[in-house]
Amino acid sequence: MLKVGIIGLGTVGSSVVKILQENEEIISARAGVKIVPAIGVARNLEKHKDLDIILSDNVDDILEDKSIDLVVELIGGVEQAYEIVKKALQKGKSVVTANKALLAYHRYELQELAEGKGFGFEASVAGGIPIIKALREGLSANKILSIKGILNGTCNYMLTKMIEEGVSFDEVLKEAQELGYAEADPTFDVGGFDASHKLLILASIAYGIDAKPEDILIEGIEGITREDIFFAKEFGYNIKLLAIAKKSRGKVELRVHPALIKKEQMIAKVDGVMNGISVVGDFVGETLYYGAGAGGDATASAVVSDIISIARGDASPMLGFKKLGSFDHLTLVESDDIKSEYYVRMSVVDEIGVLSKTSSIFAKFGISIDSFLQKSSKNKQRTTLLFSTHKCKESKIKSALKHIEHLEFVKEPPAMIRIED
């Protein structure tokens, strides 16, 4: 028998209890032992009295109980969760967590503490999709060339709506909030921060690289306009918030930002609240993983699957490496050194010479234009120029845009979206 204590009984925690109870028979057949949700800790016990489990509002009732073999941490946040998980591991218990922020900041310390104890965190990235196991075990023969993930369901829902229905960011945000897909303060999701936490976890497994959210390029989807959507559709692109980890000349690029991707790519077909991760390995080629990235039941599916793996005696190293080697000296690519194709949007006064002056600046910085679209406007004085460029260094496009911004016919800072091939 494996006795489980669950700290945090929100949607995921209560679903963990439900799965362990409803699927008890098949789970114990798969695990080889009976897995019992023995006790749940929550702040407001009254709210959870319908759960068929002993309740407590004191984490020590789990941490100090020697009969509890495995602790499920579902309170979220960084520091308090870290203390709880650390203590559980020090007491010799196994741990399963869905806490991406905890791992974004403390995964390497936890890896040391967890050595030989059983530590599961499949639920921290992409909810019910077993992407941690795929990367750590299923693709372990490969050098990972790139990971491109749609890891935030809120953003993907919003972008899908904007593309399919032509609604604005503000309209779709309001709708997403009403449907419960977006928080009252949506910054963590729409700003790309949630996806960045998940990306760092995946990048550790792929590359053994240590980085914190502050170290990497993170841009959200707040600036996407209807013109961007129009351009994307016109030229056969979809717009997605992508979390990207990519090997590049002996270094690693880690970045989260909206990107234009060709509609034919499999990852471009991941729509609505769903998540998807495309992984390219040097021998396996591209594989893609798709499913529900959030929601109590899907996330709890990953938590319980981790519990089962631990019950079976899972021997996979937490972050994929039994010992680090020379490849772990990989450093991050500076964002100025990224090479990409770019889409640029500019709002300008509609006068003679605008296009020639703008394009001469691009030329000056060695940036060559791939396609160009001028959108007719109701406002006779103003027009919008939409460009895409061939591949160039990010520092070049940034400098060019800074110069363009100061041209007198340019009425607001030009906007740029990267195009991923």
Added chain:
Amino acid sequence: MLKVGIIGLGTVGSSVVKILQENEEIISARAGVKIVPAIGVARNLEKHKDLDIILSDNVDDILEDKSIDLVVELIGGVEQAYEIVKKALQKGKSVVTANKALLAYHRYELQELAEGKGFGFEASVAGGIPIIKALREGLSANKILSIKGILNGTCNYMLTKMIEEGVSFDEVLKEAQELGYAEADPTFDVGGFDASHKLLILASIAYGIDAKPEDILIEGIEGITREDIFFAKEFGYNIKLLAIAKKSRGKVELRVHPALIKKEQMIAKVDGVMNGISVVGDFVGETLYYGAGAGGDATASAVVSDIISIARGDASPMLGFKKLGSFDHLTLVESDDIKSEYYVRMSVVDEIGVLSKTSSIFAKFGISIDSFLQKSSKNKQRTTLLFSTHKCKESKIKSALKHIEHLEFVKEPPAMIRIED
């Protein structure tokens, strides 16, 4: 150090050697030990003299060598491979195989023999896609409601071409053979047999069910015509060869056949030679796995990943269950009891009363028509009627078609394709 002996040095075997050598550093970091391809056995040694590995044409040089820890079986076929694998396990060696036929017939015997020894077969289903691990570990919390797999790249390539370019089965088969995507005798692929072997492996992990290829419904894609493609496109379907395992009122449906599926479904978007598997779990909902289902490098990626898992001490039970429970008394649904929607194609003499007589037979069997299309024909005497039906029992549609076949204006046996929702 883990010493590996490889039996069979075709495209997969030589790629296994190549991966172990080229990615040696990252593999040993992930595995925690150095993994050495020590010896390769093949019939024609001359062909493989470029491989940097000791060669032999005698399997006993691997099986009888106590220093070999792990045997990779890549000779294919059932009985000889079974003897080799059995002997290797009896000698206390671990085994990794890509042999789907071996597993389709002997997986339960092998599970017993492999107990405690390490047995990997990820490469036997869908090449480089880690679907075995996803199902056995990543989704282990769930009762599996259904698996729908595009598991044969040859068929998927051919059907994609037929849909995109309107070419006939015979034309595309010729082309696939020229490109090396189809064998000179394509029956094993286009007849659905290859997919059935893979389906049985997945169904064991999902349901603990024992069945052989002979026990299940297998239909190939040989009968798909341009009219079927026309109908599919007209009504928003794609046509795929699907391998389906589905829980259905306490029993399990296992079947391989071409199916019409709505274009919006993620599995319908898996095109060309690629494979994809959609798995629905009771808590996780739908997840989907996509990648290269064949090819030396992709398949070898799975083989080597299995070797790494075994080196790490993988503790997952071979077929997903540590012990079987009451759920393992699941039996197969008889094919007559399947319920589905159907598409029907009939070639008839174009005369008055044809439609009314045909539809009265459908009505007699309680089958209601969902959509109907009559395709104009160059041949004035002949016309093609295309129907789709609402859900009904397979025995009904079969009986109805048998009656229709004997109507005098029906010029060849009507054809039927199932519609999967």
